[in-house]
Amino acid sequence: MSTGVTAVWGRAEQQDFRSRVRGALLGGAIGDALGAGVSALSLEEIRAAHGPDAVTDFVPAHGARGTVTAATQLTLFTVDGLIRAQVRRDTGAWHPPTDVHRAHLRWAATQHDWGPDExxxxxxxxxxxxxxxxxxxxxxxxxxxxxxxxxxxLDHPKNPAAHDAAAVTRSAPFGLLVGWEPQLVLQLAVECAAHTHGHPTALLSAGAFAVLVHGLARGETLDGSVQRVLALLAERPGHEPVTEALRQALGTVRQGIPGPTLVESLGATGSADEVLAGAVYCALVGEDVRHGLRLAVNHGGPSSATGALCGALLGAMHGETALPPGWLAELEGRATLLELADDFAMEMTQGPALHSPATAAPGWLARYPR
Incomplete structure (x- = not known):
């Protein structure tokens, strides 16, 4: 698999890229945590529990405020897999879906082991x-x-009927491969979605989301990125539900003052295409990150998944400095997210200085073994 582009990075470009990587990963985690405590509730139940303004700040979930869900956990391991793919390329092995799958298996171990296996x-x-x-x-x-x-x-996917959003919510990191061509980003996200989800709607929603993040991380507009996605999807069998959902998201922007009714009009079933459409709509109409994320979690649909997607889009669009400091301070795993984001940015901009087929920095290989 060729990445299509060899990037040359200046200092300002490196700093901008690192800010967008941090923004996408931290923003996704904030949106995930913001919706984690209300994902199973209707809007009426959210308002009954948290007041007429609904959720305006983190609410307790999994025993504390600011806790993330499996969506953020899997996103972290996706990043880890992409870094490991770059490092293993020195050995002549180059198949990122395999490295991402191995990383996802390491996540699976966290779901049944008591702790790290030293x-x-x-x-x-x-x-x-x-x-x-x-x-x-x-x-x-x-x-x-x-x-x-x-x-x-893709020939033999797991769960071929699954079309929920869980493969989409871990797919932002593919979009951070800004040196790749968009069609290759789409293909990689689709192939890795097949690790757990086989329905075309789930596969193509994951690919579409990755390409949206890709455009934003390159400094493009969200509207322009949606148009690129629509063009790429048109070539793929089974694209119609995802294409229609994104077109509805664009059309809903013009239908009045943003609110829960309009978010729910895009779908509240938890299907990947509907969650993606809701997140795109909230990112398009949000006055800032805080406003966009509140829209993304205060409705009767899957609040956590919609918040995670919207947060990643807004973070990639605006960079880490646009994220609300109060939410960052309370976010579970913030130190790990920052460290991983910076490692990813360093690998993608300075990888040849860290490792090559002939030499490697021992500390880097200890963090990301071949």
């Missing part, structure tokens, strides 16, 4: 983070799809 020297540093060893509402599709070592592929 005997596994090839696990790297992320799998050694004890806070990740917690079940945070993982879907049956993710647990089942990663329940054995067999990798789902």
């Amino acid at each position: 005997r596994r020297k090839d696990n790297g540093w992320l799998a050694a983070q004890e806070w990740l060893y917690a079940r945070r509402a993982p879907t049956r599709e993710c647990l089942g799809g990663l329940g054995d070592a067999v990798m789902g592929t």
